[in-house]
Amino acid sequence: MEEKPKKIFTREQAYKKAQDYCAYQERCQQEVRDKLYYWGLHSEDVENLIAMLITEGFINEERFAKIFAGGKFRIKRWGKVKIINELKLRKISKYCINKAMEEIGHKEYMKSLSDLIEKKAKEIKEKNQYKKFNKVATYAISRGYEREMVWDLLKEKFEI
Numbered sequence: 601m602e603e604k605p606k607k608i609f610t611r612e613q614a615y616k617k618a619q620d621y622c623a624y625q626e627r628c629q630q631e632v633r634d635k636l637y638y639w640g641l642h643s644e645d646v647e648n649l650i651a652m653l654i655t656e657g658f659i660n661e662e663r664f665a666k667i668f669a670g671g672k673f674r675i676k677r678w679g680k681v682k683i684i685n686e687l688k689l690r691k692i693s694k695y696c697i698n699k700a701m702e703e704i705g706h707k708e709y710m711k712s713l714s715d716l717i718e719k720k721a722k723e724i725k726e727k728n729q730y731k732k733f734n735k736v737a738t739y740a741i742s743r744g745y746e747r748e749m750v751w752d753l754l755k756e757k758f759e760i
Contacts, residue, residue: 608640615649622658626667629659630691662696669700677712682744713745713753
């Protein structure tokens with residue numbers, strides 16, 4: 601199967617398309633930068649267009665980080681470790697990552713972890729309690745929850 605050649609846009613076409621791209625869904629600078637390069641723009645044009653998009657409010661890293669973190673936590677039930685790693689992959693600043701993490705309340709976070717642990721513990725049909733709790737802990741940690749927090753909650757809930 602032949603690959604369709606990518607369409608090359610002029611600076612003006614790319615700018616309009618980038619505005620639409622950002623208006624459709626919250627984007628970080630890196631996503632927009634990658635898209636502009638994909639559309640055939642050169643680095644000077646890319647950086648100028650990104651600066652214009654930031655000035656006009658189409659791109660806002662802090663807003664992106666907060667929305668991303670909130671969505672991944674509330675919808676996908678990710679833990680902070682996984683969210684932070686994903687934001688770092690998108691080249692979000694430490695300041696914006698910290699602001700996003702402040703949006704996740706401690707009570708809500710602990711409830712989410714507690715619910716996740718209870719649900720997983722019911723699903724696992726292991727007879728050996730230690731193996732079962734190890735599987736539950738491994739699962740919760742893989743979802744991005746902090747190792748110590750997971751084990752502390754497991755010990756508290758199931759008195760192991």
